[in-house]
Amino acid sequence: MKIEIITAVNENLKENGFGTLDVCTNILNTLKISYDNARMNICKSEEDLEKVLKRKPDLVILAVKYLELKNKSNILLCEYFKKHNINYTGCEKDVLKYDSNKALAKSFLRRKGINTADYFIANPKEYKEKDFPLEFPVFLKPVNTANSYGIDDFSLANNFKEYESKILSLYNLFKEPILVEKYLDGREFTVAIIKKDENELLVSAIEILASNSESKHNILSERVKRENNEKLLVIEDSILKGKIEKIAQDTFRHLDIRDYGRIDIKTNKEGECFFLEINLIPGMNERSDYFPRAFKLTQDINYDKVLEMMVDSAKKRVSSIETNCVK
Secondary structure (H helix, E strand, O other): OOEEEEEOOOOOOOOOEOOOHHHHHHHHHHHOOOOOOOEEEEOOOHHHHHHHHHHOOOEEEEOEOEEOOOOOOOEEHHHHHHHOOOEEOOOOHHHHHHHHOHHHHHHHHHHOOOOEOOEEEEOOOOOOHHHOOOOOOEEEEEOOOOOOOOOOHHHEEOOHHHHHHHHHHHHHHHOOOEEEEEOOOOOEEEEEEEEEEOOEEEEEEEEEEOOOOOOOOOOOOHHHHHHOOOEEEEOOOHHHHHHHHHHHHHHHHHOOOOOEEEEEEEEOOOOOEEEEEEEOOOOOOOOOOHHHHHHHHHHOOOHHHHHHHHHHHHHOOHHHHHHHHHO
């Protein structure tokens, strides 16, 4: 089987992805143990993608969502390879939109009965204090970014003045409306999931503590993640663990996620669980990223095995794509 990793240097896209070129190289070296002709492509142009098509790989592993082009529209890689009947890892376009847009994911899952914190989308100066839709405190974040870009200890606003300051700074940085949520004052969790087959999901749920947050609140800010000082913990409370895993698995199935994904969940002080967001191209740094570390921490599944299972999930579609091509 011919497998190729597709990555790109998307400096201006604050999107989810496997990680740096070093991370992708590590993935390549792991794959070469089982696949002699595995290769990696650092794509910079549509011509680079066309070269991949000519080699007709059986599977492409998408380490990023987009190929960013100068003076042209970005190429959504899943859509590109689907158009050319080449199997690819991860989700289709209609599902990836929920990864890119936190508010869209919340809206969809609410209709499916999944708990989410109350929220709204706003621009600076859109609301006066007397008309503010939620009670304070609230939490502000960009709608379309990953890796906690734009999140810091000032993201938690305890009053209208703090809200106005933070929404203005976020809007000036990201040039888009901002997501404002009712602040959840409990614990934060993430759940790594790999789809083994149509009826079985491999699930690993862990708790995340932001040990070097500058405030008393457990805020997973951009700085906290960049410095990699979070503590990842096994969830000892079996009842709580069951609730978290159920929300994650229900989310996975409602969104029709393919292959793998990571789902973030938070509780309030009463222990009620709420969906936060999804990551459909999770970070794959063996030492720092939550997805591989969750499997190691909870089930002692090593990095090579995690990657193998991620690829195996996608490999099962190869024969069906070949059949469709013959037709």
